[in-house]
Amino acid sequence: MSKTILSSKVTSESIRELTSLAVRGLVPMFDPEKQLFCYRLRRTATGLVREGVSRRYTMMALLGLDALRKTGVECPFDTEAVFRSCADDPHWIEGVGDLGLLIWVTAEYAPERLDDLFERVNLEKSLERFADARKCRTMELSWFLAGLCHATMAAPKCPWPLGDLAVDTYHLLQDNRGESGLFGHLARTKSASGFLRGRIGTFADQVYPIYALSKFATVFSLEEPLDLALECALIICRLQGSQGQWWRFYDAHTGRVVCRYPVYSVDQYGLAPLALFELERATGRPFQDSIYRGLDWVYGSNELGEDLRIPSRQVIWTCILPRSSRRKYWETADSLIRPARERHAAQSLRVLHESRPYELGLLLCSFASHGVAEI
Numbered sequence: 533m534s535k536t537i538l539s540s541k542v543t544s545e546s547i548r549e550l551t552s553l554a555v556r557g558l559v560p561m562f563d564p565e566k567q568l569f570c571y572r573l574r575r576t577a578t579g580l581v582r583e584g585v586s587r588r589y590t591m592m593a594l595l596g597l598d599a600l601r602k603t604g605v606e607c608p609f610d611t612e613a614v615f616r617s618c619a620d621d622p623h624w625i626e627g628v629g630d631l632g633l634l635i636w637v638t639a640e641y642a643p644e645r646l647d648d649l650f651e652r653v654n655l656e657k658s659l660e661r662f663a664d665a666r667k668c669r670t671m672e673l674s675w676f677l678a679g680l681c682h683a684t685m686a687a688p689k690c691p692w693p694l695g696d697l698a699v700d701t702y703h704l705l706q707d708n709r710g711e712s713g714l715f716g717h718l719a720r721t722k723s724a725s726g727f728l729r730g731r732i733g734t735f736a737d738q739v740y741p742i743y744a745l746s747k748f749a750t751v752f753s754l755e756e757p758l759d760l761a762l763e764c765a766l767i768i769c770r771l772q773g774s775q776g777q778w779w780r781f782y783d784a785h786t787g788r789v790v791c792r793y794p795v796y797s798v799d800q801y802g803l804a805p806l807a808l809f810e811l812e813r814a815t816g817r818p819f820q821d822s823i824y825r826g827l828d829w830v831y832g833s834n835e836l837g838e839d840l841r842i843p844s845r846q847v848i849w850t851c852i853l854p855r856s857s858r859r860k861y862w863e864t865a866d867s868l869i870r871p872a873r874e875r876h877a878a879q880s881l882r883v884l885h886e887s888r889p890y891e892l893g894l895l896l897c898s899f900a901s902h903g904v905a906e907i
Contacts, residue, residue, distance in 0.1 A: 538824045539824035541831040544903075546831070547902045551600075551902065551904045551905075552904045558597075559846065560582065561887070561892075566585055566617065572886050573886060588890070589893075593889040596892065596896025599900040615641055618637070619642070627664035629669065631658055643683075647692075650690075650692045667718050668708055670717055670718060670733060670737040674743065685751055708737075710784025710785045710787075713787065714767055714782050714787055716729070731784055732782070734782075735799050735804075738782060740803075741761065742764055743807040743810050747814075749761070749814060750814050761811055768804075775834055777792070778804050780793060794851040795852050798891035800826040801895050802891055802898055804826050806894055835852060836883065849886070850885075852884075853881065855882050
């Protein structure tokens with residue numbers, strides 16, 4: 533059977549192999565005793581070692597596994613037990629971002645449990661109660677808005693004020709949007725850290741709002757949020773690197789890249805596709821060229837010429853980063869004055885040999901519908 537060519541290295545078959553690798557890669561990250569996924573899997577001298585557990589990462593992995601389940605593929609985990617490890621006792625929730633993810637997962641996996649969840653977490657006070665909401669952290673607000681949108685779709689007759697909360701969250705996100713159309717990391721006026729960091733946003737601070745605003749516009753039949761999402765998406769696509777890189781830090785005021793590294797694999801195969809596919813569905817505007825150029829980077833068309841997929845170890849390495857940990861700080865400071873340089877000497881970069889479960893979960897969220905090869 534002939535393969536559909538999507539870019540120089542990406543084919544329909546290679547995407548099925550990638551999703552299969554994601555499913556297999558989650559297996560060594562799972563703690564069967566706690567029914568949770570780990571914080572990270574790290575390469576050591578004695579092999580790959582699982583470290584810690586993370587309910588946040590577990591929920592993101594579960595989103596991907598649920599997307600896989602909905603395609604009819606058998607999942608190698610007891611997803612009900614995994615879901616209950618996060619949903620049965622919500623006292624672990626530390627912020628509105630965690631709550632947003634749990635609402636999102638519940639809406640997708642077990643919508644009949646939404647009412648009970650809202651009862652236990654004091655939903656109506658969420659934006660006042662949690663520190664990340666009071667600081668207006670962009671990524672966490674986006675998770676919360678996305679969760680509210682998924683809950684509205686899953687339970688349209690829900691008596692809780694999901695629409696009012698969604699509108700309030702949207703306005704907070706709006707305030708984090710800089711003059712360029714990009715998003716800063718958090719509100720600039722509500723803390724000292726906001727004054728310093730509010731102007732600079734990560735790639736995640738761009739793509740999670742794109743996803744959440746696209747979903748918000750679709751669910752509530754609004755135009756303005758979609759315009760904001762589209763403007764942000766067009767900017768990051770224009771700034772995408774010559775090898776398909778989605779860069780790390782952006783200046784929301786000037787609309788420039790201020791620090792390029794680390795370049796994360798999850799941004800290439802998970803975050804960007806998740807957001808841009810959702811925006812495609814909402815607007816009809818095609819973003820597949822940018823998405824598949826990003827996948828090319830993971831497949832080896834990168835600064836080191838190294839394929840970050842290691843099927844024999846059931847892993848996809850996390851990122852390419854500078855050997856010097858100080859480099860990103862100097863680059864960020866310098867780039868506030870002049871544009872960041874794209875080219876870095878290969879000898880100044882290295883691969884970070886670890887992987888995290890949320891990365892593979894987001895990969896499955898984006899590409900599970902494309903099918904899987906044999907698991």
